[in-house]
Amino acid sequence: MRVSAPILRAQPVSSWSERSLAAVWHPCSQMKWHPEMPLVSIERAEGPWLFGHDGRRYFDAIGSWWVCLLGHRHPAVVQALRDQLECLDHVMLAGLTHQPVVELSERLSAMTGNALGHAFYGSDGASAVEIALKMSAHAWQHLGRAQKQSFVCLAGGYHGETLGALGVTDLSGFRQPYEGLVHAAHVVPNADARRAQPGEDARAVALRQARHVERLFAEHAGGIAAIVTEPLVQGAGGMIFHDPEYLRQVRSLCDRYSVHWIADEIAVGCGRTGTFFACEQAGVWPDLLCLSKGISGGFLPLSIVLSREEIYRLFLHESAAKAFLHSHSFSGNALACRAALAVLDVLEQDQVLAANRLRAKRLSERLQPVARHPRVEHFRSIGMIWAWEVAGASVDFSRRVYRVALEHGLLLRPMGATVYLMPPYLLSDGDIDLLARSVCAVMDEVLA
Ligand SMILES: Cc1ncc(COP(=O)(O)O)c(C=O)c1O
Known part of the structure; x- marks a missing residue:
């Protein structure tokens, strides 16, 4: 031995x-x-x-x-988890399902007015971004447009630190050592409201900066699958705020040039910017929306990608190879979903x-x-x-x-x-x- x-x-x-x-x-x-x-040890x-x-x-x-x-x-989440522990801890989500994951998926979809749904589950923010990037590129393949494989992100954007997510992250501190491993995205200047020129307001900055997206799309949309943005606030890049108009512009350019818009609401979702989804303030919905962090109230790792019906439908086929064959062991963990439902209850009831x-x-x-x-x-x-x-x-x-x-x-x-x-x-x-x-x-x- x-x-x-x-x-x-x-x-x-x-x-x-x-x-x-x-x-x-x-x-x-x-x-x-x-x-x-010294590290602060928390009891x-x-x-x-x-x-x-x-x-x-x-x-x-x-x-x-x-x-x-x-x-x-929070006592309501603690109690919900205790109750959940009495019946189901975890079960794989392929071939099986459970009440908390169904209820959470239905509820989040309803909160988008059913503009988005078919919740796909990951474990953390970066895994949600990976899922959304893969879904987008794969969806274009299904449409016979396999050349649409590259992505666009904003200057100062942050979407996580796994290799795919790093490709759409424009913060050199996180990315530079792994540059050779990363499939780099197009980076467009952001719409930082602090850069307003004399006589401009944040909306004018948004309109001006959206032209960079338009120019890029006009030239390269044939090879672009999606643009990824953090709606209203680019968090890890230094809390860079932009006007909701920027999101309306991105939506309309994506429609015009056939590019998906992935809204990464991992940091800004769940009410952080004042509305449950930051996109609500612009009155537009993305094609894919990522949630994580606050959704489970900080109790358990959980991430979710909501998608448009048209994207989901592209993956329905007799062949398994056409499915979205992505999985995480803890996808849709029952405890994490139950925590999320309790968080939504508190947000709503109170x-x-x-x-x-x-x-x-x-x-x-x-x-x-x-x-x-x-x-x-x-x-x-x-x-x-x-x-x-x-x-x-x-x-x-x-x-x-x-x-x-x-x-x-x-x-x-x-x-x-x-x-x-x-x-x-x-x-x-x-x-x-x-x-x-x-x-x-x-x-x-x-x-x-
Ligand atoms: C906007 C955004 N996307 C993705 C992530 C990555 O999330 P995680 O750290 O859970 O992988 C973060 C984390 O800060 C984030 O702020």
Whole structure:
């Protein structure tokens, strides 16, 4: 019998953070920085609060990478999961089905007015993007247009980090080391509302920038399967906002040039921008729509691609080879679907999105000292997202904010010089005031 060698440790380990440094390779992290920037070990969480093993509590102002929609451990979702555990944990979704996946699919389709449906399930955001890209290219093959195999994304776009998703991600930090492995997309300039020229508003920027898409389509649409966009807010690219007009333009150009539009609502969906789907604000629907992150309230990994009926129908055939033969082991996991249904129940029954308008107004008002700070630029908000840039930020600005914020009992993780808030929705007035006070204190200290 082969016995694996014991792992020798020079020092006895004394805490979860130290043991984590030795045992866990953390995502999106330079592990070398961590000894001087200790990992915060979280013991439990409730509402907007994370409680550390260090006896301190931290306000989760970024909803743990934008997934904790209702706050942590919302009792209705906890109860729904307990109930679900009493009957079905997981079952493969090929050849089998179950109540939660059917109900969730029906409900999401109804929320698009049945413009989209036939929910296809993945496990995380990147897998949803992979699914949508493959569905699009494969659909064109079914139509005898196999040459339509390339994709378009926006400058600063982010759609995940698996190789297909990286191909439509225009952030060099994530992509550059894997450039040789990636099938690169066409990149068009985005419609960043901050780039308005004198006399222009955000809508005018959208109209102007849509012309780049038009020019590209006019020349290359014969080889393009789809354009992928993050509707209204390009998140990881630095909370880049654009006017809904841009989406209307994309829709109409896609129709005119026979290109699919994939709306990646992984970050902006589920009410984050004020409406359940960000696309609703433009009054147009994409051909394929990706959801993940907040849909399961941050409880369990889940992603969904909704498609137009015409796309779905192209895959119906006697031959198995014509089907969409994509699968993930955890596709449509019953617990994750049940969590999502509970999240939708809370959003609906408590009229959360309507209440968020009041919450957003209050937080925007309380953040005015930040907005007016002489070094703060482009203070902006939409729905439950706030962002601003800091002029003259040093290279280690983001790390410094992260550290100072923790000292103030706040979880923040700026992207370069862009500081943002994407808090859980269910905040009381007291939570909002405390959040604003803490953010103001952090910015004061960092910008002093
Ligand atoms: C718009 C968008 N698409 C895709 C992804 C990838 O999701 P995941 O990290 O779950 O793979 C993200 C993650 O931040 C995202 O913001």
